[in-house]
Amino acid sequence: xxxxxxxxxxxTDGMAWRKLFTDALGPxxxxxxxxxxxxxxxxxxxxxxxxxxxxxxxxxxxKMIVSLGMGVDHLLADDQLPEGVPITRIMDEGLVGQMSEYxxxxxxxxxxxxxxxxxxxxxxxxxxxxxxxxxxxPVGVMGLGSIGQDTAVKLAMLGFPTMGWSRTAKALPGxxxxxxxxxxxxxxxxxxxxxxxxxLTRETRGLLDKKLFAALPKxxxxxxxxxxxxxxxxxxxxALDSGHLAGAAxxxxxxxxxPAEHPYWLHPKVHMTPHMAGYTNPRTASPGVIENVxxxxxxxxxxxxxxxxxxx
Ligand code: NDP
Ligand code: OXD
Numbered sequence: 001x002x003x004x005x006x007x008x009x010x011x012t013d014g015m016a017w018r019k020l021f022t023d024a025l026g027p028x029x030x031x032x033x034x035x036x037x038x039x040x041x042x043x044x045x046x047x048x049x050x051x052x053x054x055x056x057x058x059x060x061x062x063k064m065i066v067s068l069g070m071g072v073d074h075l076l077a078d079d080q081l082p083e084g085v086p087i088t089r090i091m092d093e094g095l096v097g098q099m100s101e102y103x104x105x106x107x108x109x110x111x112x113x114x115x116x117x118x119x120x121x122x123x124x125x126x127x128x129x130x131x132x133x134x135x136x137x138p139v140g141v142m143g144l145g146s147i148g149q150d151t152a153v154k155l156a157m158l159g160f161p162t163m164g165w166s167r168t169a170k171a172l173p174g175x176x177x178x179x180x181x182x183x184x185x186x187x188x189x190x191x192x193x194x195x196x197x198x199x200l201t202r203e204t205r206g207l208l209d210k211k212l213f214a215a216l217p218k219x220x221x222x223x224x225x226x227x228x229x230x231x232x233x234x235x236x237x238x239a240l241d242s243g244h245l246a247g248a249a250x251x252x253x254x255x256x257x258x259p260a261e262h263p264y265w266l267h268p269k270v271h272m273t274p275h276m277a278g279y280t281n282p283r284t285a286s287p288g289v290i291e292n293v294x295x296x297x298x299x300x301x302x303x304x305x306x307x308x309x310x311x312x
Contacts, residue, residue, distance in 0.1 A: 002297060003044025003061060004029040007039050008051045009068055016282040017047065024290045045293060049280075053078040054087075064088060064296050066289050068280055070095060070147065072306045073200040073227060085304040088292055091146065094284030100151040102225055102277035103141070103195045106249040107155060110193060110221040111137050114246075115273055134159040140191030141225060143198035144170045144177065145312070147278070150193060177270075188215040195224065200227035201311030209233065213239035219246045225277040228253035233264070240269045251277040 005021065005028060007014030014032040021030055033039050043059040046148055049068035056065060057080045065082075067075055067089040075087060109115070120127050135211040137160055141152040144166040156174035158164040163176045165187045171178045179189040188194070194216060198204045208224065209232040216222075222245060233254060239245045247269040253262075256275055264270045290304050306312065 001065070002028070004031050004042040005045045005293070006043045006059070007032040007047050008037075009033070009049040010045075011049060012034045012280075013048075018058065018287040019288060020282055021290065024286075025131070025293065038238040045296070047289065049073065050074045050256070051078070054080045056080075057082050061164065064292065064302065066090065066292070067306070068279070068285075070280075071199055071227065076306075076308055076311055081308075085301055087308060088284040088289075088302055089289075089306055089307060090280060090306045091288045091304045092278075092280055092285035094281035095278040096147050096150050099197065099225060100154050102156060102251065102273075103151045103223055104158065105270070106221070106223045107139055107160065107195070108158075109192050109249075110247065111160075117286075126214075135161060135177075136188050137161075137192050138163065139193040139195065140165065140187055141175075142194065142196045144172065145197075151258065152285060155195075160193075163190060165239045184212075185215050188206060189217065191216055193221045194225045195223045196230060198226045198228055198230060199312035204230050206223070206230065206232050208236065210235040210238065211243060216245070218244055220244075221246045222248040224248065225251045227254065237263055237267070240267065245269070247271065249273075251275055 001270055007017055013034055016187045018030045021028060037043065040058045041060055045064045046056055046062060047066045047068055051053060056062065056078065062085050065075060065085055066209055070089055070092065072087065072089050115128050137162060139155050139160045140163045141148045142165050144152065146162045151174060152162050152164045152175045153172055162174065163178060164170065164172060165178045165184065167179060169179045198209060208230050213235060236248060240248060249271040250264065251273045252275055258264060264272055288304055295302055
């Protein structure tokens with residue numbers, strides 16, 4: 001039998017993955033961290049979400065690392081990552097769809113003043129709010145990868161003037177695109193709603209800081225579903241408290257779970273969710289991983305690979 005597949009996640013038990021793998025590939029040696037991984041030398045493939053730093057290095061016969069999330073910062077943060085072992089990630093159309101839903105939900109929630117209507121209902125107050133034409137609510141998406149592209153195209157289909165920003169040039173139907181640091185101020189100056197879905201890299205860490213918030217129009221709303229470490233929390237709180245920003249919907253945080261004493265919890269302009277914008281769905285995430293297991297074992301090039309140098 002080929003080497004073992006190790007499932008390493010503290011969030012889920014791996015049983016769904018074991019069944020999907022067995023159904024597709026037949027009997028195999030699929031071990032989970034919860035049941036015990038056994039001899040580390042047996043491990044050929046590691047499916048991992050936030051593995052303990054140094055763990056992957058103990059698998060001396062490792063041939064492929066698979067990120068169980070679409071983000072890979074949780075792997076690249078390990079400074080003992082085994083060298084030369086290819087890193088791949090799930091490409092999960094189900095998760096991509098959920099992420100777009102999340103961005104669209106908060107865009108509509110802010111655009112249609114739902115918080116104000118909820119408060120009016122509690123006060124038994126019949127009060128239509130001021131109407132804003134969708135055409136006057138430009139939305140900007142930072143990051144035009146698998147998630148950002150889907151999000152931007154769907155927002156454009158809803159009628160929002162939609163812009164997207166990425167590192168290299170992109171062309172997307174109905175979306176005005178910008179790329180590179182030089183174009184960032186122009187992009188930001190037009191975003192009445194900003195959706196961040198960048199990967200966490202050296203270049204994007206701390207990018208959402210006071211300078212970036214100041215470059216947004218007054219009254220802008222921020223949705224962060226990328227990574228918490230892209231936001232300078234004190235700068236966001238200051239921009240909310242000064243009235244420059246109308247609000248922020250945050251799914252990801254510098255420390256997760258967010259410590260109980262953090263000001264975000266009770267801030268009236270912060271709307272929090274516990275890193276749930278996109279759940280990995282084994283049904284939709286596993287086909288690409290199974291394809292890579294077949295490719296690895298047939299000596300063919302892998303798909304959905306990650307470039308550790310660029311960080312995504
Ligand atoms: P991709 O790798 O497919 O795309 C990344 C995008 O970001 C690309 O468009 C890339 O530009 C752009 N980018 C990267 N660095 C820069 C930079 N320095 N300046 C400008 N643009 C940059 O990522 P995904 O869309 O698959 O995922 C994005 C992130 O979403 C993940 O890394 C993860 O952190 C987060 N995520 C969050 C989840 C949640 O539940 N909250 C769930 C899943 C993911 P270019 O196109 O030029 O390469
Ligand atoms: C992911 C995530 O990267 O859940 O998939 O954040």
